[in-house]
Amino acid sequence: MDVNATGxxxxxxxxxxxxxxxxxxxxxxxxxxxxxxxGTYTNSPxxxxxxxxxxxxxxxxxxxxxxxxxxxxxxxPGDNPTILDGEDTSYNVVKGTSNSRLDGFTVTGGxxxxxxxxxxxxxxxxxxxxxxSLLVANCTFSGNSAIYGGGISNEDNSSxxxxxxxxxxxxxxxxxxxxxxxxxxxPTLINCAxxxxxxxxxxxxxxxxxxxxPxxxxxxxxxxxxxxxxGGIYNNNNSSPTITNCIFIGNSTDTxGGIYNxxxxxPTLINCxxxxxxxxxxxxxxSSAFLTIPTITNCIMWGDSPNEIDGLATVTYSDVExxxxxxxxxxxxxxxxxxxxxxxxxxxxxxxxxxxxGSDSPCIDAGSDTAASLGLDDKxxxxxxxxxxxxxxxxxxYQP
Numbered sequence: 001m002d003v004n005a006t007g008x009x010x011x012x013x014x015x016x017x018x019x020x021x022x023x024x025x026x027x028x029x030x031x032x033x034x035x036x037x038x039g040t041y042t043n044s045p046x047x048x049x050x051x052x053x054x055x056x057x058x059x060x061x062x063x064x065x066x067x068x069x070x071x072x073x074x075x076x077p078g079d080n081p082t083i084l085d086g087e088d089t090s091y092n093v094v095k096g097t098s099n100s101r102l103d104g105f106t107v108t109g110g111x112x113x114x115x116x117x118x119x120x121x122x123x124x125x126x127x128x129x130x131x132x133s134l135l136v137a138n139c140t141f142s143g144n145s146a147i148y149g150g151g152i153s154n155e156d157n158s159s160x161x162x163x164x165x166x167x168x169x170x171x172x173x174x175x176x177x178x179x180x181x182x183x184x185x186x187p188t189l190i191n192c193a194x195x196x197x198x199x200x201x202x203x204x205x206x207x208x209x210x211x212x213x214p215x216x217x218x219x220x221x222x223x224x225x226x227x228x229x230x231g232g233i234y235n236n237n238n239s240s241p242t243i244t245n246c247i248f249i250g251n252s253t254d255t256x257g258g259i260y261n262x263x264x265x266x267p268t269l270i271n272c273x274x275x276x277x278x279x280x281x282x283x284x285x286x287s288s289a290f291l292t293i294p295t296i297t298n299c300i301m302w303g304d305s306p307n308e309i310d311g312l313a314t315v316t317y318s319d320v321e322x323x324x325x326x327x328x329x330x331x332x333x334x335x336x337x338x339x340x341x342x343x344x345x346x347x348x349x350x351x352x353x354x355x356x357x358g359s360d361s362p363c364i365d366a367g368s369d370t371a372a373s374l375g376l377d378d379k380x381x382x383x384x385x386x387x388x389x390x391x392x393x394x395x396x397x398y399q400p
Contacts, residue, residue, distance in 0.1 A: 014066045021052045021060070021084065030057040036105075037066035038080035042087050048120070051084045054097040054134075063104035063138070077104045077138035077164070086110040086144070091120040093144065096128035096160065101135040112146035113173075122146055122180070123153030125170065134160035141178075142168040149180030150197065154212075158185045167194045167205070175201040175234070177224060181212040186241075191399075193220040200227050202260070203234035204251060212239045218379075218399070221258070222249040229253055229287070230260035231277060238264040245376060247348060247396040248274040248285075255279050256287035257304060261311075263289040271298040271367070271376060273348055273396035274308070275340070283310030298367040298374075300338050300395035302331070317368040319394050330362055338363050338395065343383035345398045355382040367392035 010016045011024055014037065018024040021041050024034050043051055054060065062082030063074050074080075086093040086109035093110040094102065110124030119127050125144035128134065131154070139162075141151035150170030154160065158181075167178035177197035181187060194205035204224030208214060221232035231251030235241065246269075248258035257277035261267060265288075274285040284304030288294060288311035299318040301308040308320050315326045323332025330336040339361040343349035350361035364381070371377040371388040379397035380387050388397060 017066070025052065025055050025058060025060070028055055028058045032058050033071075034058065034060045035064050035068070035071070036060065036062040036082050037064045038062070038082050040083040040085050042085045043090055045087060046089055048089055048091050050090055050095045051086055051093050053095040054100050054102065056097050056099045059101035059103070061101075061103045074104070081106055083108060086124075092123050092125075092127040094126040096126055096131050096134050096158075098131050099133045101137065102139060103135070103137045104139065106140045106142065108141075108143045110144035110146065112149075115147055119153070119155075122148045122155065124150050126152045128152070128154045128158040128160060130156045131158040131160060136160055136162045136165060138164050140166045140168065141170060142166070143170065145171045145173070147173050149176040150199075151178045152180075154179070154181045154185040154187050156183045156185065159187050161188045161190070162192060163190045165192050167192070167197055169196045171197065172199040172201070175199055175203050175209075176207040177204045177226070179206045180209070181206070181214055181239075182209045183212070184210065185212045186214050188215045189217065189219055191218045193222070194224055194232070195220070195222045197224045198226065202226055202228050202236070203230045204253065205232045207234045207236060208239035208241055209236040210239070211237065214241045215244075216241055216246055217244045219246045220249070221246065221251055224251045226253040229255045231257045231279070233259045234262075235260065235265035235267055236262045240266040240268070242268045242270075243272055244270045245379070245397055246272045247346075248272070248277055249348075250276045252278045253280075255281045255283055256310070257284045259286045261286070261288040261292050261294055263292055265292055266294060268295045269297070269299050271374065271392065271395060271397060273300045275300070275303045275348060277304045279306065282307060285309055286313070287311055288313065298392060298394050300363060302338050317366065317394065319363050319366075328366070328368060330366070336362050341383060343398065344385065348396060349383045349398065350381040350393060350395065352382050355384040355386070357383070363394035365391040366394050
């Protein structure tokens with residue numbers, strides 16, 4: 001389909017493409033694949049309905065120029081922007097469906113601001129309800145707003161897989177600026193970035209609530225903020241995500257700049273770096289409610305303000321500024337500074353003489369297991385992009 005097509009509108013060729021995404025979806029049947037050319041797709045200027053309501057067993061790909069003969073001619077995602085724009089009038093720009101795929105879109109302009117009618121107050125960019133086997137890939141959610149879950153809402157056992165996607169500048173007047181996962185919703189997130197999202201309540205980047213425990217891998221949370229708790233992530237009501245090889249940079253709030261854990265939430269952090277996060281009251285890196293004990297392994301927590309960890313935590317093989325009791329931990333001596341250096345993809349590589357720096361970080365080969373066992377032997381902490389090998393380095397690993 002192509003917003004600029006002028007042909008017969010049969011969908012049989014680029015010349016005869018449908019001019020709205022929904023028109024193509026409405027006539028699709030099981031196992032159809034829809035190609036969408038670059039351009040901006042909207043509703044009428046005052047419509048509150050979704051720009052796209054997905055259909056089960058139909059995959060939708062954006063990012064084409066409108067000249068390709070097959071999928072493999074599609075360019076790198078982002079080269080041909082394909083935009084679904086709610087124009088600040090659509091409550092939910094996209095409504096997700098089970099057994100489907102959304103790939104290669106920018107989703108913007110959702111505004112779920114009607115508190116009186118469900119779901120018009122949740123999931124401004126995308127709303128998923130009881131959704132399984134949904135894949136969201138190579139998408140950007142930006143400039144969406146909602147009362148809950150500005151970018152995406154996953155609700156009632158919705159556990160999509162979300163890969164290579166960005167959540168930028170979304171907002172919530174209550175909780176979950178970038179994303180809200182609620183009521184047993186545990187998505188899998190891989191290679192995603194949450195940046196500049198804001199919530200007037202909790203969870204600037206993400207909030208996990210009511211037994212929602214996502215798996216979050218190779219993700220970045222940067223410059224997200226809230227007015228109450230959990231600048232990067234807020235975990236609430238028995239939600240215990242597994243957070244692996246993620247980095248939290250410059251997130252801010254009142255309590256728990258990087259992460260806040262309410263009672264009953266037991267997150268696991270493995271090979272994560274928390275640096276430069278801040279809180280007004282306590283827990284620049286992480287704050288946890290009374291008797292809530294997260295597990296932290298192979299992590300670096302350094303330069304968070306006013307303190308790295310507020311509350312209890314089980315910490316091993318980690319570099320925690322100021323020190324923390326536990327096997328393999330460092331951080332209480334001046335020589336335990338992780339010695340971050342800028343590299344090809346960011347500012348938090350580890351200084352290593354073998355990569356050309358003048359000294360070695362104490363975090364090198366200081367983890368609990370091998371890089372191969374932890375699935376990090378294809379990633380690196382070195383500025384010369386040599387993958388980690390042997391005993392794993394502490395902290396976040398970049399993709400070479």
